[in-house]
Amino acid sequence: MKLLFITSNEHKVREIRDLALKMNANIEIEHIRVAYPEIQHEDIEFVAESSAKFIRKEGLVGEEEPFFIEDSGLFIHALNGFPGAFSSYVFKKIGNEGILKLLRGVEDRRALFKSVVAFSPRGFVVKTFVGVVEGRIASEKRGASGFGFDPIFEFGGRTFAEMSVAEKNAVSHRGRAFRKFLNFILSSASMREAD
Amino acid sequence: MKLLFITSNEHKVREIRDLALKMNANIEIEHIRVAYPEIQHEDIEFVAESSAKFIRKEGLVGEEEPFFIEDSGLFIHALNGFPGAFSSYVFKKIGNEGILKLLRGVEDRRALFKSVVAFSPRGFVVKTFVGVVEGRIASEKRGASGFGFDPIFEFGGRTFAEMSVAEKNAVSHRGRAFRKFLNFILSSASMREAD
Numbered sequence: 505m506k507l508l509f510i511t512s513n514e515h516k517v518r519e520i521r522d523l524a525l526k527m528n529a530n531i532e533i534e535h536i537r538v539a540y541p542e543i544q545h546e547d548i549e550f551v552a553e554s555s556a557k558f559i560r561k562e563g564l565v566g567e568e569e570p571f572f573i574e575d576s577g578l579f580i581h582a583l584n585g586f587p588g589a590f591s592s593y594v595f596k597k598i599g600n601e602g603i604l605k606l607l608r609g610v611e612d613r614r615a616l617f618k619s620v621v622a623f624s625p626r627g628f629v630v631k632t633f634v635g636v637v638e639g640r641i642a643s644e645k646r647g648a649s650g651f652g653f654d655p656i657f658e659f660g661g662r663t664f665a666e667m668s669v670a671e672k673n674a675v676s677h678r679g680r681a682f683r684k685f686l687n688f689i690l691s692s693a694s695m696r697e698a699d
Numbered sequence: 700m701k702l703l704f705i706t707s708n709e710h711k712v713r714e715i716r717d718l719a720l721k722m723n724a725n726i727e728i729e730h731i732r733v734a735y736p737e738i739q740h741e742d743i744e745f746v747a748e749s750s751a752k753f754i755r756k757e758g759l760v761g762e763e764e765p766f767f768i769e770d771s772g773l774f775i776h777a778l779n780g781f782p783g784a785f786s787s788y789v790f791k792k793i794g795n796e797g798i799l800k801l802l803r804g805v806e807d808r809r810a811l812f813k814s815v816v817a818f819s820p821r822g823f824v825v826k827t828f829v830g831v832v833e834g835r836i837a838s839e840k841r842g843a844s845g846f847g848f849d850p851i852f853e854f855g856g857r858t859f860a861e862m863s864v865a866e867k868n869a870v871s872h873r874g875r876a877f878r879k880f881l882n883f884i885l886s887s888a889s890m891r892e893a894d
């Protein structure tokens with residue numbers, strides 16, 4: 505089975521391919537880049553769903569082609585959920601250094617990463633899969649793997665940037681959302697086979 | 700002549716009414732609140748124009764009713780233009796304190812406020828008016844007037860929050876955009892009269 509993954513982020517493609525391989529899922533992930541606008545909204549589930557519908561509406565992929573997108577955000581407790589739905593913009597502008605500076609002297613380091621996969625099997629049908637991981641913001645950057653806020657997001661004593669793709673997938677928000685999504689695809693496929 | 704101003708911000712309504720009065724413009728500004736989604740885009744002119752078209756498309760105002768919206772953003776030089784198009788979200792989350800913290804120890808305090816009025820006289824016609832003011836980020840909050848980032852945005856030695864509505868209008872991004880817009884309305888009206 506072939507699924508289109510619409511994203512501009514190669515790291516995310518690597519993460520889901522690694523997972524699909526580990527799950528022995530006979531799923532081919534085809535990476536395509538399609539520019540589409542995102543709505544300004546704090547609820548990333550709503551953003552992802554709107555984007556998927558927009559992609560269909562504008563005919564950016566074939567009507568019968570199953571595709572998915574993934575949106576994620578870092579929600580920092582002491583910053584009222586900032587940068588949240590605007591994480592990639594904020595990362596581009598102020599980076600990990602900006603976040604560390606905002607949290608300088610702040611004791612409460614709790615943070616949450618959330619990922620939403622919006623999958624459209626065909627037409628305007630959209631199903632979402634959510635993954636969440638609770639961690640903390642480190643006091644400095646550590647590690648060189650991953651991307652974005654990975655070097656400052658700590659889980660179980662290590663930052664995401666100190667983990668391999670497989671290690672990060674096992675615990676990360678995106679790994680959790682991707683697993684739910686791939687399990688759904690596999691069970692739908694086996695149901696079809698049983699028909 | 701009556702113009703609908705679609706906004707959830709009463710300060711902005713006060714600002715343009717004050718200006719219209721000073722300009723002896725026989726224009727009535729009716730304030731209405733209509734919820735509409737904003738697109739995620741760094742160019743606020745594009746955002747404002749898209750929003751105006753969306754409002755028409757969804758029939759949120761009558762087809763023949765002239766209306767306008769206003770979008771603005773604070774662009775800080777040392778922060779690569781952050782918070783920019785996402786200023787109101789960033790303000791809500793980290794406030795003036797957050798911006799001051801991000802700029803702690805930073806010498807380059809240059810900042811720019813930009814305002815865009817998107818005016819739709821009827822149908823899908825949209826015309827935009829842009830106003831810009833260059834200033835600097837103060838080292839601490841000063842003043843109690845205005846709203847948003849006004850207490851930290853310095854122009855000519857005073858912050859916008861240390862100015863009256865009229866004083867701020869005379870130099871602010873929004874005052875400049877509003878004046879261009881009102882002058883356009885007035886000249887269109889006098890052209891119609893001359894017909």
